[in-house]
Amino acid sequence: MEPSSPSSKRRKVEGLEGVADSQAARSVEDLVTPCYVGYLSIIQRNSERMLRRAQQLGCQLRPHMKTHKTIQGGILATGGTKRCITVSTLAEAEFYADAGFEDICYAVPITSEKLPRAAQLAKRCTFHVCIDHPAALEALCQFSEKVWSVFLMVDCGYGRDGVDPADPQSFAMAKGLAESPQTQLAGLYTHGGHSYDAQDKEAVQRIALEECEAVAKFAAALRAEPWKLQVPVVGVGSTPTCSNPPTALPGVTEMHPGNYIYYDTMQQALGSCSEKDIAVRVLMRVIGAYPKKNLLLVDMGWTACSKQGEASNFGRIEGYPQLKVVNLKQEAGLISSCDGSPLNFNDFPLGTLLRLEPYHSCAHTKQHDRIHILDEDRRTVLETWPICRGW
Amino acid sequence: MEPSSPSSKRRKVEGLEGVADSQAARSVEDLVTPCYVGYLSIIQRNSERMLRRAQQLGCQLRPHMKTHKTIQGGILATGGTKRCITVSTLAEAEFYADAGFEDICYAVPITSEKLPRAAQLAKRCTFHVCIDHPAALEALCQFSEKVWSVFLMVDCGYGRDGVDPADPQSFAMAKGLAESPQTQLAGLYTHGGHSYDAQDKEAVQRIALEECEAVAKFAAALRAEPWKLQVPVVGVGSTPTCSNPPTALPGVTEMHPGNYIYYDTMQQALGSCSEKDIAVRVLMRVIGAYPKKNLLLVDMGWTACSKQGEASNFGRIEGYPQLKVVNLKQEAGLISSCDGSPLNFNDFPLGTLLRLEPYHSCAHTKQHDRIHILDEDRRTVLETWPICRGW
Known part of the structure; x- marks a missing residue:
């Protein structure tokens, strides 16, 4: 068998056998754009x-599925174990549980109306919920069917969610979680999302250290007198902080980054990766040319790209550093030259395929129902992976 | 039968019988959020x-489906005729053709790789394509299976797509379309999208007039010596210009707005509608409360809302003029008070349902796979309409 044949290539992807759909093994030229x-x-x-x-850091990786939302990405991210993942919606939790994944953490504060679905999940697999409010603890305790495995969310400075580790009430909540017959304290969960606002790699590393110290210190205090609680897991994570971690993470047992599987131009700007690590593209075709306006029209609008990253031209066009996306409408985008020089329109006839290195791969993923996976040649479609949707 | 029973309510919606799915007739309280x-x-x-x-303006309405992308919205927008619509993707065209819609215009410049699908559509219904480039005309002519019905796109000042009506080449293209045995000139199509940049209603009306005059004048010139072409349709349209049209549209035969079926806070700011005309909401629940930061956390992130309209707080929260969305993360949003005054957290216990009047309903629609349709009481779910996805 030829080593370059699509079937032999697919066989090389361990753990992914059988996921190729009817669209597999075509060329990228056959794909409907945008995609x-x-x-x-x-x-x-x-x-x-x-x-x-x-x-190397002595941590369990609990990769976040929110960026790719694919079964196959989950298999790769867990090294084939299909164990120990983080999800951002109950729909994702169900999607992965259906595919046989185990030890799933739903990392958004849960409220009472979501408990029936969460209870169904907990019957099927090891499933953890997260809370940061006494009313949520009360709701868990009142939902009597179940002993819940619960992470206490901790705010390590991001300011989105989580309890304040300096607040005495946070200790009382941890104690309540550990001691209620309806709940068990799985551990602490924090997300150093403020690393996204860092100006350089050094600032990211400072935040990584703060993230780690805040939660490790809180865990140590909970384990000490007078609380004496079991805190099995101490989890940190954001792609910037996990891509540039401190040399050691004392007291931390888990990390849960997500974006790193694809990366994007925002992560590159944060120093999390280099351009060659950006794994995804939005594919588009030239559908119009307007020399008087020095503009090309493409069939990628914000429906295919999202409007995130407008100030960064929504990303970069692979192989054409002289081009930039200047505007996105619903189903069309406008491309011009970076420096205002006249485009050579002969180089971009109607139908020309272009590829956007995305600004924020989480946002681009959300716009699509599937991702076509390409071989080393960046042309052969090996497989098509469905993307989990909804909530 | 009680007039308030869900089944009698459904019966009142003419032309929509039989579309209720298993989620119909529930209360809004039963819905999974965000939705x-x-x-x-x-x-x-x-x-x-x-x-x-x-x-009243003596025009045929060819409503654009791009905002709602639902069969049921299409039935309402066509007054039940299911005839004469505009779509923004081939997937939409197929979606509506499958549901028995007729006379469909795909209003994005078509290129050769999309012709096989377009030809399939043209076998099933009256289907029009749009072009603005000689290479596209050539591609249509080379695709020999078919005589294509083609709109020539005209740039009336928006600058996205369309030929320049002052350029002699544009006349030559119209002539080529009219005279090629493989094409017939359906008419002219323009979109006054620059009305979205208008600062007030008067500016919108000026653009509406320009939009109309630009295309009507071009049509008149094409019909006159030396061209003597048949130009059956002269179409204009954007929701701002069609919501505040000139008192007459001389020379115009069709209008094709889309957003008006839902409207949004952006359209309200443009004077296209008032708040009571905004027909859609993103539903969310409070999932966290942080008095020290004066913040509520909700389960609506940019996945449910899009990030459009950040400078306008992504829209408005129905019934709570004192609240605003201050930040959106992937699966969570942060809400605070508009004036910085302390929130009364007792008014917003975990689980509280809130409703966002959206900034840009086209963008919000794209984030969802379905829309739940509520009765006059804004609580009873009458029906759930699937939203067309993909390209």
């Missing part, structure tokens, strides 16, 4: 690197 | 008003 594609070798490399980094 | 809801009476009123306006 979303991923470069398999980069996705694999990003996955393996983060697994190795967690191991 | 997308529409107020049926407003959708109906907006639809009827635009149909009446077109009639």
Whole structure:
């Protein structure tokens, strides 16, 4: 068998057999545009690197599925174990549980109306919920069917959610979680999301250290007198902080980054990765040319790209550093030259395929129902992975 | 039968029988959040008003489906005829053709790789494509299976797409379309999208007039010596210009707005509608409360809302003029007070349902797979309409 045949290539992707759909093994030229594609070798490399980094730091990696939302990405991110993941919606939790994943943490504060679905999940797999409010603890205790495994969310400075580790009430909540017959304290969960606002790699590393120290210190205090609580897991994570972690993470047992599997131009600007680590593209075709306005029209609008990253031209056009996306409408985008010089319109006839290196891969993923996975040649479609949708 | 029973309510919606799915007739309290809801009476009123306006202006309404992307919205927007619509993707065209819609215009410049699908559509219904480039005309002519019905796109000042009506080459293209055995000139299509940049209603009306004059003058010139072409349709349209049209549209035969069926706070700011005309909401629940930061956390992130309208707080929270969305993360949003005054947290216990009047309803629609349609009481779920996805 030829090593370059699509079937032999698919066989090389361990754990992914049988997921190719009817769209597999075509060329990228056959794809309807706009669409979303991923470069398999980069996705694999990003996955393996983060697994190795967690191991070196003595941590369990609990990769976040929110960026890719695919079964196949989950298999790669867990090194094939399909165990120990983080999700951002109950729909994702159900999607992964259906595919046989285990030890799933739903990392958004849960409220009472979501408990019946969460209870169903907990019957099928090891499933953890997160809370940061006494009313949520009360709701868990009143939902009597179940002993819940619960992470207490901690605010390490991001300011989105989580309890204040300096507040005495946060200790009382941890104690309540540990001692209620309806709940058990799985551990602490924090997200150093303020690393996204850092101006450089040094600032990211400072935040990584703060993130780690805030939660490790809180865990140590909970384990000490007078609380004497079991705190099995101490989890930190954001892609910037996990891509540039401190040399050690004392007191931390888990990390849960998500974006790293794809990365994007925002992460590159934060120093989390280099351009060659960006694994996904939005594919588009030229559908109009307006020399008087020095503009090309493409069939990628904000429906395919999202409007995030407008100040950064929504990302970069692979292989054409002289081009930039200047505007996105609903189903069309406008491209011009970066420096205002006249485009050579002969180089971009109608139908020309272009590829956007995305500004924020989480946002681009949300716009699509599937991602086409390309081989090393960046042309052969090996597989098409469905993306989990909804809530 | 009680007039308030869900089944009798459903029966009142003419032309929509049989579309209720298993989620119908529940209360809004039963809905998983975040989700997308529409107020049926407003959708109906907006639809009827635009149909009446077109009639008064002596135009055919060819409503754009891109905002709602639902079969049921299409039925209302066409006054039940299911004829004469505009779509923004081939997926939409197929979606509506499958549901028996006729006379469909795909209003994005078409290129050669999309012709096989377009040809399939043209076998099933009256289907029009749009072009603005000689290479696209050539591609249509080379695709020999078919005589294509083609709109020539005209740039009336928006600058997105369309030929320049002052350019002699544009006349040559119209002539080529009219005279090629493979194409027939359906008419002219323009979109006054620059009305979205207008600062007030007067500016919108000026643009509406320009939009109309630019295309009507071009049509008149094409019909005169030396061209003597048949130009059956002269179409204009954007929701701002069609909501505040000139008193007459001389020379115009069609209008194709889309957003008006839902409207949004952006359209309200443009003077296209008043707050009571905004027909859709993103539903969310309070999932966290942080008095020290004066913040509520809700389960609506940018996945449910899009990030459009950040400078306008993504819209408005129905019934709570004192609240605003201050930040959106992937699966969570932060709400605070507009004036910085302390929130009364007792008024917003965990689980509280809030409703966002959206900034840009086209963008919010794209984030969802379905819209739950509510009765006059804004609580009873009458029906759930699937939203067309993809390309």
